[in-house]
Amino acid sequence: xxxTSNIRIAPSILSADFSILGQEVSAIDKAGAEYIHIxxxxxxxxxxxxFGAPVVKAIRKCTTKIFDxxxxxxxxxxxxxxxxxxGSDIITAHIEAGPxxxxxxxxxKAKGVKAGVSLNPHTPIESIKHVMDMVDLILIxxxxxxxxxxxxxxxxxxxxxxxxMINDTGRDIDLEIDGGVNPETAKQVIxxxxxxxxxxxxxxxxxxxxxxxxxKALRPSA
Numbered sequence: 001x002x003x004t005s006n007i008r009i010a011p012s013i014l015s016a017d018f019s020i021l022g023q024e025v026s027a028i029d030k031a032g033a034e035y036i037h038i039x040x041x042x043x044x045x046x047x048x049x050x051f052g053a054p055v056v057k058a059i060r061k062c063t064t065k066i067f068d069x070x071x072x073x074x075x076x077x078x079x080x081x082x083x084x085x086x087g088s089d090i091i092t093a094h095i096e097a098g099p100x101x102x103x104x105x106x107x108x109k110a111k112g113v114k115a116g117v118s119l120n121p122h123t124p125i126e127s128i129k130h131v132m133d134m135v136d137l138i139l140i141x142x143x144x145x146x147x148x149x150x151x152x153x154x155x156x157x158x159x160x161x162x163x164x165m166i167n168d169t170g171r172d173i174d175l176e177i178d179g180g181v182n183p184e185t186a187k188q189v190i191x192x193x194x195x196x197x198x199x200x201x202x203x204x205x206x207x208x209x210x211x212x213x214x215x216k217a218l219r220p221s222a
Contacts, residue, residue: 007190007218007219008035009034009196009203009219010176010199011036011198011211014148015149016204021055028203029064032215035065036063038056039072040070040083042073042074044073056086056088067088068198069092070139072118074098077098077100081111084108084111084112089114090116091113092117094117115134115135115137116137116139117137117138119140121144121155138166140194141179142181153179154188159175174195175195177196177197178198181198181202182199182201183218186199197218202218203218
C-alpha cells in the first residue's frame with residue numbers, strides 16, 4: 001500500500017476544453033492538482049491524434065506545476081528532445097512502442113528530466129524488471145490507451161506487484177494509474193499501492209467551478 005499522505009492527482013488535459021486550454025491548465029493548478037498530465041497520441045500507436053510539443057510549450061507559461069508527459073507514440077525516441085525543450089518535467093514512454101526501452105530511458109534521463117515507463121493492460125509488470133534502476137515513474141494503464149472516458153480494468157494484482165517491485169529497489173519511484181479513475185476506483189488503486197492518479201473525466205466534468213471539489217474527491221481523506 002502507498003503512503004496515503006503522498007497521493008498526487010494528475011488531471012489529464014485530454015478532457016479539458018481545448019478552445020481555452022491555457023485557462024484550463026491554470027484552473028486545475030489553482031484547484032489543487034500536483035501534476036498536469038499531458039497525453040500525446042500519434043494516431044498510429046494508439047487510435048487517436050492529440051497534439052505535439054508546440055502545444056506543450058504554449059501552455060508551459062500557464063503553470064509551474066509538474067508537466068507529466070505521456071508519449072503514446074511510436075517510434076518515440078526522435079521526439080524526446082522536442083518535448084523536453086517544450087518544458088516537460090517527466091517523460092513517459094511505452095514499453096510496447098519500440099524495441100529498445102533501455103536506450104529510450106537513457107535518452108530521457110540524459111536530457112535531465114525524469115523518465116517513466118508505461119504498460120498497456122496486457123503487458124506483464126515483470127517485463128520492466130531490468131529497467132527498475134532507471135525509471136522514476138511506472139504508469140499502469142487501466143484502460144486500452146487512445147481515448148478518454150473508458151471503464152476501469154481492475155488490474156489490482158498488477159498494481160500491487162508493481163508496488164512490491166518498487167519497494168524492493170529502495171528507490172523513490174512514482175506508481176501512476178491512468179484509465180477509469182474516479183472516487184471509487186481511486187480507493188482501490190491507492191489500496192493496491194498507487195500514489196499518482198491520472199483522471200480526465202472525473203476532474204473536468206461539471207466545469208471549472210467544480211475542479212477543486214472533483215480533485216479532492218479522489219484523495220483518500222474523501
